[in-house]
Amino acid sequence: MPSYPPTLPIQPFTRPVRGSVTLPGSKSITNRALILAALAKGTTTLHGALFSRDTRIMVTALRALGFIVVTNENALTITIAGRGGEIPVREATIDVGNAGTAARFLTAFVCLRPDGIYHFDGDEAMRRRPIGALLEALESQGAQASSRNFPFTLRTAGLPGGVVSIDASESSQLLSALIMAAPKAKSPLAVTLVGETVSRPFIHMTERMVEQFRAPVADYAIEGDATAASYFAELVIATGGSVEVNGLNLEANALQGDAAFFRLLAAKNLIATSGKTASHGSSREGVTADFNDFSDTFLSLAAIAPLLDGPTKISGIAHTRKQETDRVAGMARELTKLGQHVIETEDALEIHPRPLTIGVEIETYHDHRFAMSFGVLGCHNLRGDGQPWLSIKDPACCSKTFPAFFDLLEALRTGSH
Template identity: 75%
Template sequence: MSSYPDKLPILPFTRPVRGSITLPGSKSITNRALILAALGQGTTTLHGALFSRDTRIMVAALRALGFDVKTDEVALTITITGRGGEIPVREAKIDVGNAGTAARFLTAFVCLRPDGTYHFDGDEAMRRRPIGALLEALESQGAKANARTFPFTLKTAGLRGGNVELDASESSQMLSALLMVAPHARSPLTVRLKGEAGSKPFIAMTEAMVTQFAARPADYPIEGDASAGSYFLALPLVTDGRLTFTNYGGPLQGDVKFRDVVAAVGSTRRAVTQNFREFSDTFLTLAAIAPLLDGPTKISGIAHTRKQETDRVAGMARELKKLGQHVIESEDALEIHPRPLMPGIEIETYHDHRFAMSFGILGCHDLLKSGQPWLTIKDPGCCAKTFPAFFDLLAGLRTASH
């Protein structure tokens, strides 16, 4: 993997893209599998695991909590020995960075310990992300937190079970966190939702994986990341040509719905109207290429993404306007009216991998008809969160297509 500069000019494709790619493993599945394997009995090996900032944060935290975790980045395997719901280490410091899955999953996970003290912190961005509703639910089970945002110290008392109320409207990860630890409560634990949960496909993913791990798999394959796949599904729309995938998506991931959006746009680059509520990680991919489509693109169902790595709705509107686009922003939606693209623009990424990758795809469009860069990505290294080799893979496809 390359060490990227602070600012990366994107070289456009001068010929239609062609080739085959293998996607990294799903971050969502890898981090759930790590928790579920740690909760299980015996040893589980994850195959095709993702190695990125978010998954390394999870591995480091599990090791800090006393778990035996062996990694092989060449073979893409992680082997973890489960402790059947026991948390070995009584007191630990846990840094979750800006990894939402690690933040929410580990907070519920450590509460299985009846006498633990755990000090949580994260990046500056994590200190603005929702965790309070999960802490309230865990306090109803006997835990005590000294704050409602990061950083906080959590004193744990085990999970007694019974009914737990949770407002998961700001993040479905809070519900997933409880669903994974619920089988290890002292008596059956039932989660009652206040309002609607965030992203339902991720809840379905968690429920399916809890069932899979109940069968104690010795080996567990990780699906290719459908969210990451969205960029390479969009690339042929920007450069023409065709790409094939060796491991795109799978039955656990709701983000495979982005395939239908790409089909609706088609080779004629039709503008589309789409509600992204159920696969919102991919809305940025469509928004970034909307300047190339043949009319207004209307994206809705994205209000909850204002509380993710950054305010994704406001950030996307801001960057598209810098590029000369007419953008109408509301709380839950963006309407993007194509205007001539302005060259020489630097895209701010807000420490958010999805801004870097989405606009990286737009930059592959040969705007100047000369193969010369016209768009620059600031902080391209933020892709390390889920897809460290993204720009390397893009460069390889560009070379192979020439």
């Protein structure tokens, strides 16, 4: 794991970026695949898996539940011995940190055990994140939860089947958790949605992966992280030049909806794409777009908005107020510190570019996406002399999904990558 200081000054690029990067594996796919492999019969090896804080939390939890999980970080593989829907250990304590996927997926997963007692807790931030609607749905199947928030103890009774309703308006992961566990219920389990969900492409990802694992899968390849790719699209806007992004799947059959960010910037001519390469585009116009379906990438656009001509309006992001932090309020706060005029509503941000303030320390709120998106903004040579003008607090928070991010950024700056 890279070691970073508490506050990291970002060294600007003094020339247009040139180089190539290889994306880490998708966190969303890795953690879903870990659950589905544990539910499967037989042994599955995940290739190109992500090794980060969130995936390590999932691996640790599966081991605590009695699963045999063998990891090889050098080879980027994880091998899981599936138990066909059985949860081996009857009672366990599970710390989910601030990993939303682990928190929601494991909560439904353990309910397959008919007589389990599982003690769940997480970071302080996790205690404010939505889980109550999932617990209510599981209680309709016979489970008993001691609380509607973390920490809680969950007494499980198996999943008898039938119809389960859930309100997934706060997080699509609540619905995904049930979709993955449903095939192992005692009788057919139908999940019905109360109202609308957010980030619908993640539901499609879950459904497609459940189908992929319906038959035994000995080897499963993890796509590169499309959300992480957004930072390199942002980088070519900040510095000019081009980056080859290896591992990004922009094909129609891609599992990750966040590839839509690349398509949006290309449609607005902010970047040009050719195969796996993103290059500086012909436009600097501000963007108006609904980010509900790919909201993890909204921070990448918001952070770069001060460099665009005219206002940028990002909508469809109310649910991100209940993610690692209140991302809407946090982004408005940091952009305002940078001298920008920001109009914040419950569901949207409107950013009007103003001269950037020099010497700002960006608060990251223990949220990797703040660190990475503003880290890229800092690569812009604002002073014109290559001297840092922006610093990132707690850069190590990137360990959640992209531990080597700032090392990779520096390698691109120096031309060593």
